[in-house]
Amino acid sequence: MSVTIIIGGQWGDEGKGKITDSLAVQADMVVRPNGSANAGHTVQTDAGIFKLHLVPSGILYTDCDCVIGAGVAIDPESLIEELDDLNKRGVNTSRVMISDRATVILPYHPLLDQLEEQSRGEQSIGTTLKGNGPAYADKVGRRGLRIADMTDERTFAERLRLVLAEKNKILTRIYGADPLDESEILEHYASYMERLAPHIGQAEIAVQDAIDAGKRILIEGAQATLLDIDYGSYPYVTSTSPTAAGACQGAGVGPGQVDRTIGVFKAYITRVGSGPFPTEEHDQRGEILRSRGKEFGTTTGRPRRTGWFDGPVARYAARINGLSEVALTKLDILDEFDRIPVCTGYRYGGELISNPLASALQYGEVEPVYEYLDGWRQDTSNAQTMDDLPAAAQRYIERLEELIGRPITYIGIGPSRSQILERGVAV
Ligand code: GDP
Ligand code: IMO
Numbered sequence: 001m002s003v004t005i006i007i008g009g010q011w012g013d014e015g016k017g018k019i020t021d022s023l024a025v026q027a028d029m030v031v032r033p034n035g036s037a038n039a040g041h042t043v044q045t046d047a048g049i050f051k052l053h054l055v056p057s058g059i060l061y062t063d064c065d066c067v068i069g070a071g072v073a074i075d076p077e078s079l080i081e082e083l084d085d086l087n088k089r090g091v092n093t094s095r096v097m098i099s100d101r102a103t104v105i106l107p108y109h110p111l112l113d114q115l116e117e118q119s120r121g122e123q124s125i126g127t128t129l130k131g132n133g134p135a136y137a138d139k140v141g142r143r144g145l146r147i148a149d150m151t152d153e154r155t156f157a158e159r160l161r162l163v164l165a166e167k168n169k170i171l172t173r174i175y176g177a178d179p180l181d182e183s184e185i186l187e188h189y190a191s192y193m194e195r196l197a198p199h200i201g202q203a204e205i206a207v208q209d210a211i212d213a214g215k216r217i218l219i220e221g222a223q224a225t226l227l228d229i230d231y232g233s234y235p236y237v238t239s240t241s242p243t244a245a246g247a248c249q250g251a252g253v254g255p256g257q258v259d260r261t262i263g264v265f266k267a268y269i270t271r272v273g274s275g276p277f278p279t280e281e282h283d284q285r286g287e288i289l290r291s292r293g294k295e296f297g298t299t300t301g302r303p304r305r306t307g308w309f310d311g312p313v314a315r316y317a318a319r320i321n322g323l324s325e326v327a328l329t330k331l332d333i334l335d336e337f338d339r340i341p342v343c344t345g346y347r348y349g350g351e352l353i354s355n356p357l358a359s360a361l362q363y364g365e366v367e368p369v370y371e372y373l374d375g376w377r378q379d380t381s382n383a384q385t386m387d388d389l390p391a392a393a394q395r396y397i398e399r400l401e402e403l404i405g406r407p408i409t410y411i412g413i414g415p416s417r418s419q420i421l422e423r424g425v426a427v
């Protein structure tokens, strides 16, 4: 048995796709447990750049099964587009399995996402507008439709009639928008379901069978700890649990079945959308991080906010997720700096604190306490082993390791599959 969870330790886009792809060379199955097409995971190989939204990042290996778990919200149209794009690029997608328990994003979800964001005005969350929040709200409100409901025409029509009547009242009476047409939705979604039918199955059973057969499984989380609905900077969060516990739930595995939990962290930090971000850098150095790091959203193309490595966030994520180890990505982006600030704590109300705060208002007011580490001003992207890294870069990694409180076992030094160093730390 071998189950490894890979999750984001910051505010997303840490390089989970790249780390998953790198580890998937030795995996039999990769499972996506949560989120929707709000996620964008990039994998770069000799065949080019792949931007994956719902399909797990094991898809580029011909012998790796890829499972979209029960915890995911699926927009069938965008999943079909993703599968078709992969097929066009010569990637075989027949090994993609979709959980029949996954909740479905219907046309009113992205519409409501947009209308809700507009009505929040200055307090908008900066969502990806993919319908993620409204779809999960319907799921927990027991108004959602599962993939399994939609494969049966009569159930689909009955359930949709009930839900759409309510949604149309909200659209027309609250937002003054046009109502949606039931028969149009039924027709479109029936054709989507026909296309997806060969992929639909009992994903959690496939996962458990793979565990019983001693196969090697990766669970590739989407989003990240500080976007978690409970532990993130609420309400500026996503609507799922992108933690290790959430990954278990979404994939259909128990915590006792997990062997390793790898947290992915950038060597600095970024955030897309609104909300507190204590180490955000607004000056020229923030711009350098953005341009060197190509920090533009994989899903929305929005410029990412950039800042310095945040020790309290990292340590919090390490503990909340029970991380066994850490993959540190994008070290190469720091190659140009003379001195690199690293946040070791926060000051709030005259006191020194060492954890993120629950209130977004208060968390937005904390001031980072920085320690300045020497830069290395040397290209790290061609390093073949840890020993090739400049001494200052090694010290930077060791200091981050102390702050996180977990061993850093992988270092990313470039976007491509081969630009990863393994670090011989016993775990
Ligand atoms: P994810 O959502 O966590 O999978 O991350 P994204 O794919 O949205 O964003 C990470 C970006 O950084 C992508 O463009 C990756 O190709 C790139 N990337 C990942 N690891 C590294 C690294 O070590 N160095 C550099 N320069 N780029 C990286
Ligand atoms: P990956 O898996 C970065 C952010 C959005 C917004 C908030 C809520 O690629 O790391 P939502 O559409 O989920 O309702 O938006 O969460 N967000 C992400 N930020 N990476 C992601 O995914 C994200 N998924 C959602 O920008 O602030």
Ligand code: MG
Pocket (backbone or CB within 6 Å): 012, 013, 014, 039, 040, 041, 042, 298
């Ligand atoms: Mg991303």
